[in-house]
Amino acid sequence: MTDQVDDDLDSAAVTGSSAVGRRGGFPKLRMQAADTGPDFGPFIEAMRTLQDLAVSVDAPDEVYGAALSHAQAMIDLLDPYRAPEGESPAGRVLDLPGRGSLLMVPWQVEYFGPDLVRSRGSFRRYHVGGNNAVHGGVIPLLFDEMFGFTSFMAKRSVSRTGYLHVNYRKVTPIDTPLVVESRVDRIEGRKTFVVAELRDEDGTLLADAEGLMIKLLPGQP
Numbered sequence: 001m002t003d004q005v006d007d008d009l010d011s012a013a014v015t016g017s018s019a020v021g022r023r024g025g026f027p028k029l030r031m032q033a034a035d036t037g038p039d040f041g042p043f044i045e046a047m048r049t050l051q052d053l054a055v056s057v058d059a060p061d062e063v064y065g066a067a068l069s070h071a072q073a074m075i076d077l078l079d080p081y082r083a084p085e086g087e088s089p090a091g092r093v094l095d096l097p098g099r100g101s102l103l104m105v106p107w108q109v110e111y112f113g114p115d116l117v118r119s120r121g122s123f124r125r126y127h128v129g130g131n132n133a134v135h136g137g138v139i140p141l142l143f144d145e146m147f148g149f150t151s152f153m154a155k156r157s158v159s160r161t162g163y164l165h166v167n168y169r170k171v172t173p174i175d176t177p178l179v180v181e182s183r184v185d186r187i188e189g190r191k192t193f194v195v196a197e198l199r200d201e202d203g204t205l206l207a208d209a210e211g212l213m214i215k216l217l218p219g220q221p
């Protein structure tokens with residue numbers, strides 16, 4: 001998938017501080033897909049496991065103290081390497097789940113075209129809202145990412161989400177392979193109406209969504 005998207009991302013417009021030009025409203029960034037070494041992916045996966053643990057362990061206070069020391073050592077190690085958006089690899093490694101960004105759910109786009117974008121993955125302990133069900137605020141994050149990608153593939157990339165409506169049809173489980181598909185429903189001037197469905201591998205509908213992506217005007221952030 002990377003080659004096609006590399007080209008598109010190179011000319012894509014995304015928000016950020018290191019602008020090198022303007023296209024539509026967004027600053028245009030150097031946004032080539034990041035080419036990382038072999039340790040970046042495992043580092044992100046380890047950080048995701050730490051997120052799972054941080055929301056789930058019940059440990060003695062001295063264990064939290066020891067973990068805090070390790071966390072502070074990591075902060076000291078990484079802090080000198082802070083980089084502007086569009087330069088740090090997180091969010092730009094298209095072959096990693098969630099583009100290698102901890103903000104994104106760790107899903108992998110497996111098909112993308114102007115007609116359809118499909119992504120697969122699982123939610124995990126970090127995403128639990130209650131009783132092992134995925135938090136109702138996490139699912140729109142997945143849909144919004146899909147709508148952004150769908151809009152991008154439909155060559156409507158300089159767009160932002162105007163609204164995102166989610167119907168929660170069934171409880172969404174963690175640690176279960178799921179699939180989401182998103183497509184353009186219709187285009188009206190600046191407005192791209194997008195729809196998506198989240199299903200389990202048996203085809204059971206868990207949630208669906210409709211969104212409005214609005215093409216930005218020059219000067220809009």
Ligand SMILES: CCCCCCCCCC(=O)SCCNC(=O)CCNC(=O)[C@H](O)C(C)(C)COP(=O)(O)OP(=O)(O)OC[C@H]1O[C@@H](n2cnc3c(N)ncnc32)[C@H](O)[C@@H]1OP(=O)(O)O
Pocket residue numbers: 144145146147148149152159160161162163189190191212214216217220
């Ligand atoms: C491969 C890369 C993948 C990346 C994925 C990442 C995707 C992430 C996408 C996002 O999450 S973007 C962040 C969340 N969204 C925002 O922060 C948007 C904040 N809102 C705005 O900036 C402005 O509202 C916006 C620029 C979108 C629109 O403002 P405008 O003043 O230019 O639009 P205007 O109010 O004139 O509305 C334009 C049309 O949209 C309609 N509209 C706007 N908001 C609407 C709304 N909420 N509901 C229904 N219709 C709406 C409006 O009626 C009108 O329709 P008509 O053209 O038919 O007259």
